[in-house]
Amino acid sequence: MSFLYRVANRLKNDREDSADLVGETLMLAARGWRRFDGEHLKGWLVKIMTNRHLDDVRRESSRIQPSPLIDETVPDGVDTWKEVSWRLDADRLMECLQTIPEQYRLAVHLCDIESLSYEEAADALEVPIGTIRSRLSRGRNLLRARLNRAT
Template structure:
């Protein structure tokens, strides 16, 4: 089976066909351009020998192989889940001074470090602004429990904030 070296000067004649094939594979103009470029980088990186089928067949096979490699690489990468939007009440306002933002973030971290029962009551009353009876209804606990957890949670926050 006779082979001949790939002549880089002949690739330009096949670019339209390669772009159309890449567009059909990716269904995106930008992804198709990237695919063709990736394939050309690999093909032109070192001397290649093409078979009797010719340059067009060789380039289209290289394009197909590059596309499959990209799909396999994409499948191996972990899928990222979209982040849930943050509750605006739980983050430092963007227009605040940097020192205020830092203090707010530290306070949020300290609230997060509280035991779950105290954290829920602090979040309901002090962050969300619910009244004691509303917090008791939402959390399904007696109002006296809301007041005692709120007192203990605030005391922990105060001592942690004073120590920092």
């Protein structure tokens, strides 16, 4: 359960929305249990959760004006891992993670926090393994840049 809450928290910014999403994910999982192939339970649940979340986003986007795109360019060669390593405060890290775009945030969360393999994460997000690898790389770089900027 805590695993599902953590992923829901990456997708939603509201505690009650997260709880709803976890509940709905469990309901859909129970209904669709026969379709589960017995492998990668976490990945399967994430797939259900992200698809359910996308439904919410689509519904919302039909009512809300899209916000302007933010330039997500990672400054090249400016930051180093060595430099960021003394700024690794857990609270700030999670705050910054929440600010990077969802596709990168999820890749970092699933691979780095939940320790899903590339294959599991790719299956969960329904993208090729190469895409997961590049999203993870970009997500880490964005997170590093945000951390450096935040301090």
